[in-house]
Amino acid sequence: MRLLQPDIQREPFAVASRFRDDFFDCLTVRGDTLFELTGALLCTDGSVTTPVDLTLTAEHRRGHGAMHEALNSGNVDVPRLRQVLAGLPQPEAADGRLVLAVDVTHWLRPDAPTSPDRLFCHVYGRSGRSSDQFVPGWPYSFIAALESGRTSWCQILDALRLGPADDVAKTTADRVRRLVEDLIDMGRWKAGDRDILIVFDAGYDAPRMAYLLEGLPVEVLGRMRTDLVVRKPVPVRGSHRRKADARPSTARSSASPSRTPGASPMPRPRRSPTATARPAPWPGTASILV
Incomplete structure (x- = not known):
């Protein structure tokens, strides 16, 4: 290809020309027909519904038989x-x-x-x-x-x-x-x-x-999925107990008739580990922010 205009950019044309040569070298079997089929696929107007339509373009200069032979027996060096x-x-x-x-x-x-x-x-x-x-x-x-x-x-x-x-x-x-x-x-x-x-x-x-x-x-x-659950850091042991103890006592609890002045408070009933305890997390389900 020769460029007549002196002010035109030659580098894009040189890159395209080298790519055409390198692409043709990758077509090891039936390369001529595969190369023309590729040119017809890129230059045709609109979408291509059947491969036979590519043989009607100006870029494809061969017949139907060559087109079918290239698609069935052609080879491309993919690596x-x-x-x-x-x-x-x-x-x-x-x-x-x-x-x-x-x-x-x-x-x-x-x-x-x-x-x-x-x-x-x-x-x-x-x-x-x-x-x-x-x-x-x-x-x-x-x-x-x-x-x-x-x-x-x-x-x-x-x-x-x-x-x-x-x-x-x-x-x-x-x-x-x-x-x-x-x-x-x-x-x-x-x-x-x-x-x-x-x-x-x-x-x-x-x-x-x-x-x-x-x-x-x-x-x-x-990207993170919308239904992804991200866990917070594990709280320090005993933080919930300190937070519960820091709550102010109500007037009803201080005047409860079940407590005697000067007596030690009644111990809270211990919750059974199999009753309403929170289930342990499934191993390996911790999410990671990326």
Whole structure:
């Protein structure tokens, strides 16, 4: 590509040109057709309902047979593609640090009973209903780089469809660790930079994610669920008794006929430990603020 205008910015075009070359190198089998399908998918107007519609665009110069052959027999070097995406210029926050967001997006498939590995996806407000529902579909986990400001653009760096046997926390932690290592290898994070901020949605357990990501230059920030109960610090032993003894006595209790002047007060009846005692907390339920 040649730029005729002398005052035009050449760096964005150079970055896009290098990315096109690196992306084409990641297509190891049927790369020509897969590359044209990707261009048609990005340049078509509106949503794509069927892959056959992509063959009608100007970016796809091959027939239906080549398209089906590429989708059935084509191959993409996914680890290399992840490194290519990590090597691109990343959006940054206002303070210059990298911010990665992790979330799950559902692709609902209620009318596709033959689709493999469908899960019940939690949705809310579907079909005009105000209550939550569980609809069969495919959950996809995304990792995107965010930037400050009013823009809603984000840069997707990793995506994976979750299966029935996947541990969401363990799988997500492995992907985040691999992505952070790729960012370091590609020079997007260097020693001396601020730690990468990892933002998790309310569906993740932030303390566990921090434990699984130990050893990486990251900070974990997790949203708290609205029904999460956070316990207060355990009170000092005997504080309730001192507080009860500090209450002023009433006139009725001082003039009670059951007490004789000069006699020792009657002991309070001891409460049975099995009567109305507060149950002990379940082990391991203490919440942690992150």
